[in-house]
Amino acid sequence: MIVRAYNLTKTYQSPRGPAAALDDVNVEIAPGQFVVVMGHSAAGKSTLLGAIGGLLRPSTGQVYIDGLEIWQLDERTRAKLRAGKIGFVFQNASVIRSLTVLENVLLAATFLPKGAKAKAGRATSLIKTVGLADKADAYPHELSGGEKRRVAIAGALMNDPPLLLADEPTGDLDAKTETDVMDLLGRLNSEGTTVVMVTHNSDLRRYADRVLLITDGRLSEDAGHEGPSACGRIEETHL
Numbered sequence: 342m343i344v345r346a347y348n349l350t351k352t353y354q355s356p357r358g359p360a361a362a363l364d365d366v367n368v369e370i371a372p373g374q375f376v377v378v379m380g381h382s383a384a385g386k387s388t389l390l391g392a393i394g395g396l397l398r399p400s401t402g403q404v405y406i407d408g409l410e411i412w413q414l415d416e417r418t419r420a421k422l423r424a425g426k427i428g429f430v431f432q433n434a435s436v437i438r439s440l441t442v443l444e445n446v447l448l449a450a451t452f453l454p455k456g457a458k459a460k461a462g463r464a465t466s467l468i469k470t471v472g473l474a475d476k477a478d479a480y481p482h483e484l485s486g487g488e489k490r491r492v493a494i495a496g497a498l499m500n501d502p503p504l505l506l507a508d509e510p511t512g513d514l515d516a517k518t519e520t521d522v523m524d525l526l527g528r529l530n531s532e533g534t535t536v537v538m539v540t541h542n543s544d545l546r547r548y549a550d551r552v553l554l555i556t557d558g559r560l561s562e563d564a565g566h567e568g569p570s571a572c573g574r575i576e577e578t579h580l
């Protein structure tokens with residue numbers, strides 16, 4: 342089991358009083374799964390991803406990554422664990438306009454304990470993986486929205502994370518570029534990366550092995566989900 346979360350709650354303090362964003366969330370995610378977490382705006386999706394990814398401390402509860410309770414670790418150890426195991430694609434992930442594709446991907450590795458040569462090699466290979474080999478030296482204004490998002494995904498993969506957390510990675514993309522990005526996530530998953538993606542778009546459930554639903558901070562399993570459909574990742578033959 343790669344991720345386990347128990348009794349997670351998160352209450353934000355706001356001027357209007359306390360607001361519950363996560364309400365007793367329990368979930369276990371096995372290695373290799375492609376999990377889509379669906380929910381409306383303000384349902385708690387980003388909060389959940391942040392709590393699981395070691396970026397946002399929950400009010401109560403535990404998160405275990407490969408058996409380590411991440412919120413019991415000191416900040417430094419938690420940051421190290423994040424750098425070693427987790428790739429995070431932020432909501433509306435963006436790129437830096439004054440840097441090339443290659444420089445943007447390298448930027449994501451600034452704090453990784455790797456030599457410059459190893460980083461450059463890894464970045465070049467990831468740029469190829471995300472289908473931008475011929476654009477490594479291009480600047481963001483020469484890229485489409487989907488291509489920019491793929492640069493952000495390449496950056497999140499610099500540490501070769503077994504777990505990729507993606508917060509509405511296609512939220513602001515048109516249908517065609519959304520499909521490109523989803524196909525990329527599907528391919529990374531089929532090559533072994535565990536993917537947890539949150540979205541408000543119910544069309545994207547077709548890519549998932551497993552769908553979780555979040556409503557007002559409460560997480561539930563979509564028991565009726567039957568795995569990726571033909572238009573997702575697996576070609577089906579109809580006799």
Ligand SMILES: Nc1ncnc2c1ncn2[C@@H]1O[C@H](COP(=O)(O)OP(=O)(O)O)[C@@H](O)[C@H]1O
Pocket residue numbers: 353354355360361362380381382383384385386387388389
């Ligand atoms: N930093 C914050 N301070 C106060 N309330 C917040 C904060 N972040 C999120 N919230 C509230 O928590 C709830 C869940 O937010 P979020 O996890 O961002 O939802 P989603 O990603 O599903 O849109 C929302 O009601 C939101 O307004």
Ligand SMILES: [Mg+2]
Pocket residue numbers: 386387388432508
């Ligand atoms: Mg969000």
